[in-house]
Amino acid sequence: MTPPPKRLVADWQALMRTFIRPEDDQTHQTLLKYMEQILFRLHDFLKTHVGITEETSLKELGRQFTTTRLCATPVKKLEDVITDLIVDIAPRAVNVHSPYFVGHMTSAIPFFMVHLKSIVAALNQNVVKLETSKVVSVVEKQLLAKIHRLIYGKDDAFYGRHVQNPDTCLGSFTENGTMANITAFWVARNQALKPRQDFAGVEADGIGAAYEAYGIKRCVILVSRRGHYSLRKSAGLLGIGNKNLVAIDTAPDDRIDLDHLKSTIETFQNPSQQTLILAVVGIAGATETGVVDPLSEMAQICAQKQIHFHVDAAWGGPTLMSRKYRALLSGIEKADSVTIDGHKQFYMPMTCGMVYFKSPHIMDAVTYHANYINRMGSVDLGIKSLSGSREANSLILDSALKIMGTQGYALLIEHGIETAQKFAAEIEKRPDFQLITPPTLNILTYRLFPKGLRPAATASEIGQSQGLTKQLNHINRTIQRLQREAGKSFVSRTTLTLSGKDVNNVMVLRSVIMNPMTDLAILNEVLDEQLVIYQTHFDQATGKEK
Amino acid sequence: MTPPPKRLVADWQALMRTFIRPEDDQTHQTLLKYMEQILFRLHDFLKTHVGITEETSLKELGRQFTTTRLCATPVKKLEDVITDLIVDIAPRAVNVHSPYFVGHMTSAIPFFMVHLKSIVAALNQNVVKLETSKVVSVVEKQLLAKIHRLIYGKDDAFYGRHVQNPDTCLGSFTENGTMANITAFWVARNQALKPRQDFAGVEADGIGAAYEAYGIKRCVILVSRRGHYSLRKSAGLLGIGNKNLVAIDTAPDDRIDLDHLKSTIETFQNPSQQTLILAVVGIAGATETGVVDPLSEMAQICAQKQIHFHVDAAWGGPTLMSRKYRALLSGIEKADSVTIDGHKQFYMPMTCGMVYFKSPHIMDAVTYHANYINRMGSVDLGIKSLSGSREANSLILDSALKIMGTQGYALLIEHGIETAQKFAAEIEKRPDFQLITPPTLNILTYRLFPKGLRPAATASEIGQSQGLTKQLNHINRTIQRLQREAGKSFVSRTTLTLSGKDVNNVMVLRSVIMNPMTDLAILNEVLDEQLVIYQTHFDQATGKEK
Secondary structure (H helix, E strand, O other): OOOOOOOOOOOHHHHHHHHHOOOOHHHHHHHHHHHHHHHHOHHHHHHHHOOOOOOOOHHHHHHOOOOOOOOOOOOOOHHHHHHHHHHHHHHHOOOOOOOOEOOOOOOOOOOHHHHHHHHHHHHOOOOOOHHHOOHHHHHHHHHHHHHHHHHHOOOHHHHHHHOOOOOOOOEEEEOOHHHHHHHHHHHHHHHHOOOEOOEOOHHHHHHHHHHHHHOOOEEEEEEEOOOOHHHHHHHHHOOOOHHHEEEEOEOOOOOEOHHHHHHHHHHHHOHHHOEEEEEEEEEEOOOOOOOEOOHHHHHHHHHHHOOEEEEEOOOOHHHHHOOOOHHHHOOHHHOOEEEEEOOOOOOOOOOOEEEEEOOOOHHHHHOOOOOOOOOOOOOOHHHHOOOOOOOOHHHHHHHHHHHHHHHHHHHHHHHHHHHHHHHHHHHHHOOOEEEEEOOOOOEEEEEEOOHHHHHHOOOOOOOOOHHHHHHHHHHHHHHHHHHHHHOOOEOEEEEEOOOOOOOOOEEEEEEEOOOOOOOHHHHHHHHHHHHHHHHHHEOOOOOOEO | OOOOOOOOOOOHHHHHHHHHOOOOHHHHHHHHHHHHHHHHOHHHHHHHHOOOOOOOOHHHHHHOOOOOOOOOOOOOOHHHHHHHHHHHHHHHOOOOOOOOEOOOOOOOOOOHHHHHHHHHHHHOOOOOOHHHOOHHHHHHHHHHHHHHHHHHOOOHHHHHHHOOOOOOOOEEEEOOHHHHHHHHHHHHHHHHOOOEOOEOOHHHHHHHHHHHHHOOOEEEEEEEOOOOHHHHHHHHHOOOOHHHEEEEOEOOOOOEOHHHHHHHHHHHHOHHHOEEEEEEEEEEOOOOOOOEOOHHHHHHHHHHHOOEEEEEOOOOHHHHHOOOOHHHHOOHHHOOEEEEEOOOOOOOOOOOEEEEEOOOOHHHHHOOOOOOOOOOOOOOHHHHOOOOOOOOHHHHHHHHHHHHHHHHHHHHHHHHHHHHHHHHHHHHHOOOEEEEEOOOOOEEEEEEOOHHHHHHOOOOOOOOOHHHHHHHHHHHHHHHHHHHHHOOOEOEEEEEOOOOOOOOOEEEEEEEOOOOOOOHHHHHHHHHHHHHHHHHHEOOOOOOEO
16 A cells, blocks of 8 residues: 655755765666666657657647746655656657757767766856866867967967956857857947947947947948848847848859948948948858858958958858868868857857957956956956856766867768758659758758649749749648648748849758767658648648648 | 776767767766766765865966867867766865865855756756746746845736736846846936937947936945945946945945935036936845844935935845745835845855846836847847846755745754854954954954953954054955964954044954854854964064064
8 A cells, every 4th residue: 555645845954965966776766767868778768758749739738837826835755856857848749959959950869978968967057256166177279279360270378368357258159149149249339349548438438428439320230141140130139230240142152242242331331321331141050051261262252351350150160070071161261250159069068158258358348246256367267257156067068079070070060961961862852842042051942842743833933923832832831831730850941042042031941960879861751741741731732721 | 907098089980979978887987976966965075175285376376277188189088088077176275165164254154056057057057048947937937036036026917917027127147146236226327318309328329428418427326335346347348347336335334325426416416417327226134244234224315316226235135035034124125226245155055146126117118139139029038138148047046945945944044043143252352353244144353352452452342553464464464364274264454444433444354154064162262273373473562573
């Protein structure tokens, strides 16, 4: 007979038992069981536990999570709450680790990342200041120099001077790429509108006063229309206005149109415009198409025109570790600032962003002190940082780089790029599919364009009548949704406006290939499934829904 | 004989072995050993492994971390890298879990938090969008409603309408309190300078255009001089200018001086000033002194004057879970926005911030869409969020609240407050110490004021000649540093300007009592040690360094 359940109370003794260690053997055993799976058989665990339920509609899901009162007494015993996470929540989460999940920039991570994250959580250092991190701040400064060197490749003397220099700063860890981009523009804004006679600088006096002091009406930031939405958000947040994030046309190869960039710069730099160009952004791995802008040419233009050149390499940055493909990012070493994400192609767990600066002094423009920490002259990393309290993500990345070496990372990245190339070739071979943007890195877009509907297409490769575009958009939107709901495979979708093609707003399927377990056989299955969904739900002669 | 070390290579097979699971039994055993300690005997592990080395000067530490080249091949085997973290890095980190570490807002966390963090890392959901989080986004919305209810206590109908409503938003998770404060001001700014005829709003058109449209010259934010430095940073970042974060005097009880607040508001609201007050900030647990502003009175003033009222409860917010002390925060339910940190008094690992809004619609002012995610009408949490990619911290907090109940949390918080009260009484009893700010919550400041130097003090309790202040500042600064370097105990220090006392820039020792293992006996040891340091390094008759 099982004993009647004890009422759970929160008294000091019970609390301390829960605080310090598993309170009894049963708790210990339960935790051990799950932790053993998570830490030592991660990929099996994910396959068998995560994202395995039938699709529940969001509405239905919402109905199950509606109580809004916090309970005074414990709701369940510790081991039952953990068990719930594993047997109730995990199955309804998304198995982003699956090699069939090729729709977003979130994928499988090495099992040891979970170990590293656990160690960092256990140490619970706060890197905002030395007094709560000590050696960890020193390791972080070293790692910032290492990645800076990967990007900028300055000489030994340079890094000798700056690696542990409390007065200079080669970069900063942030929560994610959004924060890294914000930091880059924050620095660029403060640099462009710095103190001058009778003006204390934009950071102190604000944008209203800055525009007056500099005799301008607005600031703009230029980026190709493939720019990530965080750039718009940054411009809004920083008081520049997101309308002043100006989209430059793309060339037919989907990279920024340099002529349009140059003419736009000239227009804005005409004094009658009273406009200051705060930054030009080059993209190294566009979120939607993976394309890399011509960074060298852009850097040259920016140098000539004295404009801050920022490279958003949140996605593509780690490609620098591949000798085979690093030339794709050539010119990045001329950028004034660079964004790279750790939770993307450094294969770290959620989340880790970074921003790097060519000049070790430029972050002086965002210095903040306080009386109780971050005092003048201290090495507290929080002095020049968008963040306040911050976890020691640097320990994870530093360790992972030691474990895999840049060659290990290169293999992962090369696998992604080359699998994407094979996938593109496969799509081009298939009569019912159409490649829309070929992969520069490991991202490509395509769509189902059933051969039965092809005769309706016009001469142009992609272009067609608006009616057909609408129909194809509907087909692809439906297929993407039904495939996601079926739960085995996942590609994402987006809407592209493509230069040199005579049609806008093309709904495409988007594939991001970073999981080393994803191979062409799996990608073929993904395509096969899409075709079956089409054949099941649409009339093949007319392309209309059955 | 040990076999010669194999050269570590990064080929595909070796990489996959490292990626998926421990590659051999030795690796497994090493990881198991450490993980067993970290997960099941956390507090013993921390005591024996973390922060146990003799103090190394920062300069010396810096010299040990200067190589800046990333290695192409793996530097060490996985288990050796992990071992290094445990035996080389951890000992030189800071044992923030020690009950003698009472200097900052970072402290011991329940052992199960590390389990929860590991599970979240393993699931690796990205809460920016439903497609990479699914049920986790739903749980997060529910938790936001639960904490909103803790703060605002609206009725069942209200939460029924909003808990899972994709069109409304009760709050947002952020990286930390800094980001939560930034979000609150971002929303307040956009709300105050919203679209009107011929003006698309500050978020779209920027601050320059906004000031023109609204006929103003500047915006200001008002907060007592105890405001956290992130408020200044927020004003700088948002383009308002950090000089326009205006410090209001404190009353002798260290809370905001309401008369000064009122007169300042009146001054700024005089049309001739062309100034818009974006927000008034009430502090619920000041970083330096723990003081709580008179929130009810402030809310009333703000309502009358139609000013956004923000409460920075990063520290004090969880006090709402204590029936005994929640009245200290009375008035918080009238705030337009509230910041609370998870990694502070919710005892979560680094880091987790949150911001809550009274109005479920106000976050519409910071809406961002993209074509590939966060599409119009979706429930993607990234639509209204400062962050982009984001880890599922909500799962950790939701679980912890179930495990401990609000009563469990209340016990922790009450222990801190009551231990601080006892500590204050003890300081007042001791002839060589002086209490500077008594604890409202669980933070107090004091200083060593040796009885031998007391006759020199003037009539005022704290006030004294500038010379004596300087001398005491030097003594306390020295004691704080030497105690930290000795490595057993840690209090922090800050410099306060105190109202109603006739002296400024008083160097004080600051104690934050949140560790449930910290008791009066330990705090007495901390004081004893400080006195011994004084007696060892200073001449007791003159207070001069020996």
